[in-house]
Amino acid sequence: MTSGKGRPSCGERVVYLSSGRQDFSHRKPIMPDVKISETNPIHYQDATTLAALIRTKEVSSREVVQAHIDRVAAVNPRINAVVTLMAADALAAADAADKAVADGADLGPLHGVPFSIKDALDTAGVLTQRGSKLFAGHVPTTDATAVARYKAAGGIPLMKTNLPEFSAWTETDNLLTGRTNNPWNLARTPGGSSGGESAAIAAGLSPIGIGSDVAISVRGPAAFTGIAALKATQGRVPYTGHYPSIIRRWWHVGAMARTVGDVALGYSILKGPDGVDGYAVHPRDADAGASRIPGRPLRIGWVADAAFGPVDPEIVAAVASAASRLADLGHEVEPVTLPFLGNPLGALMTLIYAEIVPSIKALAAGREGELHAIGAGIVGMADPAFADFLAAEAQGEDLRSAFAGFFERYDVLLTPVNPMTATPHGAQELVVGGVTVPWTHVMAATSPFNLTGLPALSVPYAFSSEQLPIGIQLVGKWLDEATLLRLGAMLERKGGLGDRHPAL
Known part of the structure; x- marks a missing residue:
């Protein structure tokens, strides 16, 4: 690959930059030492590194975009994460980005960096098929707010990524664009519903992207594939332009990337009202942790199987390891049990399906034969009884109140993300810690924080004996994402995951 000016390939180039820290409020990143080589290629650099290399003309945006296009060609046939590739448009945008650098223009924090987009989010003039034959060939006329914000920050949309039909499953498979495989083990799922997004980022097809989460859907796939993802406080990031438009009380659009630092950058771009989403009303600078006494530990x-059991013993050990590491950093850390938790997954599913079932039934009327099993299952459901809906609403309100009390005593809750590592494709039952559980158990430790709207960060941390990633989850007070991101950056990959990448 060359820039068109006789520049050598990324495998021949060596680039060093002065050491330092990333300040996400600054438009000109200060970079750590970087060496790009065959063993540390462009496609595994994080977004902040790429933005600085482009800004300083050490690499061109065209080189970066082309490197990711080449990576898609080499890897996507095996994992099927990318469903629409915008190669020609992305290269044209890269050339424009390089001209802006040469002209000394004002540059955004993602200037010239390609990004990926879950195919539930609208992209103007680009296929947005939502994992369903019912939306085959659908092309929106406007961008989702999240997509528009990444573009306004200088990012270049490169690909749309796979998802289950209607984003309504914990695995990424559908009848239109097929099944996505986990890049760490092709016989395992990357999870769902943002499984295409997590697989693409983990495998180096994209440095940073946008997913969404209704019960697990950015955090679980992130943990299954060894990347990071943030489900911010409900309303922090506008949901505008995401399908389905209903059940937005629990659905969150969020940043996904290989590092917590890049997730922090993505979140800083995505957050803030857009004047359309009625839940996105929090000011950009709202920070629940700002009044905390400086220097106070x-x-x-922390809790694992005591609240979300059964949990794989290796994941329990990873959470305990992270708790010990936080204590070593000087924080006050102790085990908890969450006796008030109840059955949040049951309540959340009742509320979600009470809204989505009638909508999907109306959408699919006369076309039921085109539905994947997950869509057919939704259409086949009876509408929940009103009494059950009210009971679920009450349970959700009670859980919010209980967590309000919990976070009067604690600043952060540390938990597993998934109770198990990446599961085999299509598994309906799973054995976890010697106990047989239904596939829905994968959402046990994530769903409470959709029901309550609390912010939760999935952090890549450890590696299992099966050579699969293990993530940990940090949960904070409403509007205290900053604390989670700061702790996550201290913990990421410290439990044994290291700097490994899938062997593809």
């Missing part, structure tokens, strides 16, 4: 409670 954080009070952190």
Whole structure:
């Protein structure tokens, strides 16, 4: 690959930059030492690194975009994460980005960097098929707010990524664009519903992207594939332009990337009202942790199988390891049990399906034969009884109140993300810690924080004996994403995951 000016390939180039820290409020990143080589290629550099290399003309945006296009060609046939590739448009945008650098223009924090987009989010003039034959060939006329914000920050949309039909499953498979495989083990799922997004980022097809989460859907796939993802406080990031438009009380659009630092950058771009989403009303600078006494150790409670069991013993060990590491950093850390938790997954599913079932039934009327099994299952459901809906609403309100009390005593809750590592494709039952559980158990430790709207960060941390990633989850007070991101950056990959990438 060359820039068109006789520049050598990324495998021949060596680039060093001065050491330093990334400040996400600054438009000109300060970079750590970087060496690009065959063993540390462009496609595994994080977005902040790429933005600085482009800004300083050490690499061109065209080189970066082309490197990712080449990576898609080499890897996507095996994992099927990318469903629409915008190669020609992305290269044209890269050339424009390089001209802006040469002209000394004002550059955004993602200037010239390609990004990926879950195919539930609208992209103007680009296929947005939502994992369903019912939307085959659908092309929106406007961008989702999240997509528009990444573009306004200088990012270049490169690909749309796979998802289950209607984003309504914990695995990424559908009848229109097929099944996505986990890049760490092709016989395993990357999860769902943002499984195409997580697989693409983990495999180096994209440095940073946008997913969405209704019960697990950015955090679970991130943990299954060894990347990071943030489900921010409900309303922090506008949902505008995401399908389905209903059930937005629990659905969150969020940043996904290989590092917590890049997730922090993505979140800083995505957050803030857009004047359309009625839940996105929090000011960009709202920070629940801002009044915390400077220098006071954080009070952190941690729990694994005592609240979300059964949990794989290796994941329990990873959470305990992270708790010990936080204590070593000087924080006040102790085990907790969450006796008030109840059955949040059951309540959340009742509320979600009470809204989505009638909508999908109306959408699919006369076309039921075109539905994947997950869509057919939704259409086949009876509408929940009103009494059950009210009971679920009450349970959700009670859980919010209980967590309000919990976070009066603690600043952060540390938990597993998934109770198990990446599961085999299509598994309906799973054995976890010697106990047989239904496939829905994968959402046990994530769904409470959609029901309550609390912010939760999935952090890549450890590696299992089966050579699969293990993630940990940090949960904070409403509007205190900053604390989670700061702790996540201290913990990421410290439990044994290291700097490994899938062997593809």
